[in-house]
Amino acid sequence: MAEKKIAIIGGTGHHGSGLVLRLAKSNKKVIIGSRSAEKGKRIAADLRYKIQTELIEGTDNLTAAKRANIIFLSVPYEALGNILQSINPGLKDGDILVDMIVPLSFEKGHPIINKAERSVGEQIKKIVSEISSEIEVVSGLKTIGSKKLADITQPLDCDVFICGDDETAKEEVAKLLTKIEGGRIFDAGPLSNSEHLELLAALAITINKIYGISDACFKVVGI
Numbered sequence: 001m002a003e004k005k006i007a008i009i010g011g012t013g014h015h016g017s018g019l020v021l022r023l024a025k026s027n028k029k030v031i032i033g034s035r036s037a038e039k040g041k042r043i044a045a046d047l048r049y050k051i052q053t054e055l056i057e058g059t060d061n062l063t064a065a066k067r068a069n070i071i072f073l074s075v076p077y078e079a080l081g082n083i084l085q086s087i088n089p090g091l092k093d094g095d096i097l098v099d100m101i102v103p104l105s106f107e108k109g110h111p112i113i114n115k116a117e118r119s120v121g122e123q124i125k126k127i128v129s130e131i132s133s134e135i136e137v138v139s140g141l142k143t144i145g146s147k148k149l150a151d152i153t154q155p156l157d158c159d160v161f162i163c164g165d166d167e168t169a170k171e172e173v174a175k176l177l178t179k180i181e182g183g184r185i186f187d188a189g190p191l192s193n194s195e196h197l198e199l200l201a202a203l204a205i206t207i208n209k210i211y212g213i214s215d216a217c218f219k220v221v222g223i
């Protein structure tokens with residue numbers, strides 16, 4: 001089977017760029033998507049230089065989605081609708097969208113999840129199912145902070161939870177993320193559990209704040 005191509009929409013940002021670095025460091029080719037092809041190319045050049053690799057390239061979001069089969073979404077929740085609309089013509093049967101989004105806002109300095117009717121993963125699935133029932137959605141990487149993800153001098157040293165309704169899609173994403181040094185991958189159940197990951201992300205931010213750190217994350221014990 002041909003190797004899946006990887007794109008990270010919003011790979012120019014805090015969280016996405018860390019994933020770009022981790023995947024490229026594990027020898028995977030990564031296409032960064034941006035609203036601006038010029039910005040995508042510029043950030044790709046910066047990240048290539050940072051880890052001395054040729055495995056990263058940058059382009060606009062639609063081109064990135066067209067060229068990839070595993071498409072990570074690492075954009076602010078508020079941007080999700082517009083982003084899905086802009087990449088829609090590039091989505092194909094068999095594509096896997098990986099939702100990294102936490103619909104976060106702050107009330108009196110405390111992180112809260114913008115309570116929608118469904119988790120972000122389910123919202124994405126509902127929207128893309130109107131394009132094709134053959135596009136799967138997996139949620140993951142929501143509970144790891146961007147600083148930790150970007151610090152490629154250290155193994156990740158965090159558990160990575162992924163959830164989704166399609167076992168094959170989940171396995172594909174797990175197979176890819178397993179390449180990241182120091183990140184154990186856990187199947188966290190169906191896509192509806194995306195909501196739990198979003199709540200855990202808010203908890204990590206609270207712990208960071210109380211303890212004056214930036215890299216709180218979660219590990220499963222007893223396994």
Ligand SMILES: NC(=O)c1ccc[n+]([C@@H]2O[C@H](COP(=O)([O-])OP(=O)(O)OC[C@H]3O[C@@H](n4cnc5c(N)ncnc54)[C@H](OP(=O)(O)O)[C@@H]3O)[C@@H](O)[C@H]2O)c1
Pocket residue numbers: 009010011012013014015016033034035036039040073074075076077078079082083100101102103104141142143144145146147201
């Ligand atoms: N930061 C964290 O520690 C962390 C942890 C867990 C989960 N997350 C989640 O990961 C996602 C990305 O977080 P981030 O901190 O990387 O965000 P970010 O740096 O603010 O944004 C990521 C990228 O999204 C694009 N973008 C920004 N505003 C946009 C808009 N209004 N419309 C369309 N695209 C827009 C930008 O790319 P272009 O300008 O190149 O298009 C930007 O580089 C969020 O949903 C966040 O909840 C973040």
